[in-house]
Amino acid sequence: MTSSGIVIVGAGQAAAVAAHALREHGYGGRITMLGRERHRPYERPPLSKAVLVAADEPRLDVLTHESWAHSKIDLLSGSDAVALDLVRRHVRLADGQVLAYETCLLATGGEAVTLASVPPGRPGVHYIRTLDDARRLRAALEGSPRVAILGGGFLGLEIAHSALSAGASVTVLERAASLLDRFVPRETSAWLASQMRAAGARLLLGASCSGVHSLPRGRSRLSTSSGDLEVDEVVVAIGLSPNDALARDAGLQIAPGGGILVDASCRTSNEHVFACGDCTSQRRPGQAAPTRLESWQNANEQARTAAAAMQGAPLPVPPVPWFWTDQGRHNVQMLGLPASDLEYVRRGDPANDKVLWIGHRACVPLHGIAINAGADLRALRPLFERGRPVRLEDFQLDATNLRAWAKHMQADVATTASITSL
Numbered sequence: 001m002t003s004s005g006i007v008i009v010g011a012g013q014a015a016a017v018a019a020h021a022l023r024e025h026g027y028g029g030r031i032t033m034l035g036r037e038r039h040r041p042y043e044r045p046p047l048s049k050a051v052l053v054a055a056d057e058p059r060l061d062v063l064t065h066e067s068w069a070h071s072k073i074d075l076l077s078g079s080d081a082v083a084l085d086l087v088r089r090h091v092r093l094a095d096g097q098v099l100a101y102e103t104c105l106l107a108t109g110g111e112a113v114t115l116a117s118v119p120p121g122r123p124g125v126h127y128i129r130t131l132d133d134a135r136r137l138r139a140a141l142e143g144s145p146r147v148a149i150l151g152g153g154f155l156g157l158e159i160a161h162s163a164l165s166a167g168a169s170v171t172v173l174e175r176a177a178s179l180l181d182r183f184v185p186r187e188t189s190a191w192l193a194s195q196m197r198a199a200g201a202r203l204l205l206g207a208s209c210s211g212v213h214s215l216p217r218g219r220s221r222l223s224t225s226s227g228d229l230e231v232d233e234v235v236v237a238i239g240l241s242p243n244d245a246l247a248r249d250a251g252l253q254i255a256p257g258g259g260i261l262v263d264a265s266c267r268t269s270n271e272h273v274f275a276c277g278d279c280t281s282q283r284r285p286g287q288a289a290p291t292r293l294e295s296w297q298n299a300n301e302q303a304r305t306a307a308a309a310m311q312g313a314p315l316p317v318p319p320v321p322w323f324w325t326d327q328g329r330h331n332v333q334m335l336g337l338p339a340s341d342l343e344y345v346r347r348g349d350p351a352n353d354k355v356l357w358i359g360h361r362a363c364v365p366l367h368g369i370a371i372n373a374g375a376d377l378r379a380l381r382p383l384f385e386r387g388r389p390v391r392l393e394d395f396q397l398d399a400t401n402l403r404a405w406a407k408h409m410q411a412d413v414a415t416t417a418s419i420t421s422l
């Protein structure tokens with residue numbers, strides 16, 4: 001058995017940021033990182049964007065060359081951790097090696113949810129989670145193929161836009177009657193659909209796929225509620241399932257909806273095991289149930305929190321959740337979390353492709369959505385952090401200077417607070 005200080009299972013975004021943060025906190029012991037893939041930790045957001053269309057593959061490393069060297073990580077790539085022993089405090093690898101740990105960090109991310117009728121690995125079938133997946137799809141997009149995308153979530157829509165710019169003819173099938181109806185108001189959903197159609201995709205809403213039949217040369221025939229569809233490539237983008245099996249089998253607590261349950265410091269139900277990133281489900285202020293956030297920001301922030309907690313350093317203040325997606329030439333950002341009971345007010349006109357929505361409960365901003373207005377959304381961030389009511393009628397007026405309004409609303413809150421405390 002090899003003895004190790006901190007063993008990080010997973011070698012993705014969260015793992016790399018955590019290892020770097022541990023060194024920044026002064027951890028001088030051994031850091032061993034186990035990665036199933038044969039790559040150094042890399043950024044996944046470009047996999048559905050630039051990697052599919054840019055002339056040259058973009059730089060994807062999570063850590064710069066200098067930060068990687070500074071972090072002194074023993075990376076065991078191509079290593080699959082298959083068992084975690086909480087009593088003996090060791091991790092067993094698929095090749096039989098056993099690594100002891102003082103503290104273990106699980107940063108195992110997630111896997112694409114698969115459809116039994118479209119198994120991964122079949123010719124002409126794509127699931128996009130890894131760099132190798134994206135490279136395969138990029139190669140398949142050469143020669144203007146006909147592509148069906150199953151799933152009209154953010155990932156499916158991004159891939160559709162990329163495939164269109166690579167010259168493919170694209171059909172997107174979404175089971176729900178509108179796009180992303182759990183995450184955005186109807187107006188935003190309608191705008192996303194109009195962008196998809198304007199870019200040249202056939203968008204089938206309320207459309208289900210009941211079967212996929214293999215045809216010669218990797219082609220497929222899809223039986224859909226809108227009729228049969230013959231395509232060269234099928235991309236399935238119907239969600240993510242957290243990689244929590246290792247934790248579950250070890251006896252760690254798993255959240256009811258999946259994901260390794262962690263507290264505010266990213267500690268699991270075992271004091272020597274932490275977890276961060278897409279594999280977790282975390283209790284958050286204002287949320288009745290633990291939430292899973294599958295985002296780049298969450299992976300980074302939880303990694304920094306876990307590293308601080310492991311070193312007994314003060315925990316960073318948890319940020320308001322933030323997410324971005326590129327939809328063709330448009331940038332969409334979201335701040336806060338959606339909820340079914342929010343009311344949305346709008347500033348700007350979707351027809352002009354620059355809009356800001358605030359989703360609120362009793363005038364307290366809880367969910368912001370910006371189309372090509374990321375800087376404006378950033379200016380509103382303090383209002384989301386404060387969680388106090390604001391005067392939304394002024395927000396909607398074109399004549400209102402947004403930054404001045406946001407500052408005024410903060411000051412207003414401060415004044416109210418000081419008056420109340422008298």
Ligand SMILES: Cc1cc2nc3c(=O)[nH]c(=O)nc-3n(C[C@H](O)[C@H](O)[C@H](O)COP(=O)(O)OP(=O)(O)OC[C@H]3O[C@@H](n4cnc5c(N)ncnc54)[C@H](O)[C@@H]3O)c2cc1C
Pocket residue numbers: 009010011012013014015034035036037043044045046047048079080081082107108109110128129130155243246276277278279293294295296297299322323324325326
């Ligand atoms: C195509 C794509 C586009 C995205 N676009 C955006 C975007 O625009 N905006 C945004 O905010 N977020 C985006 N995301 C999400 C973001 O990339 C993820 O939230 C982030 O990568 C999560 O980091 P992680 O470290 O938790 O997991 P990952 O980056 O998935 O890393 C986990 C790693 O652990 C390895 N692993 C798992 N189990 C084991 C094991 N037992 N042993 C060894 N290794 C193991 C996995 O192979 C993987 O390499 C996108 C994701 C994808 C896939």
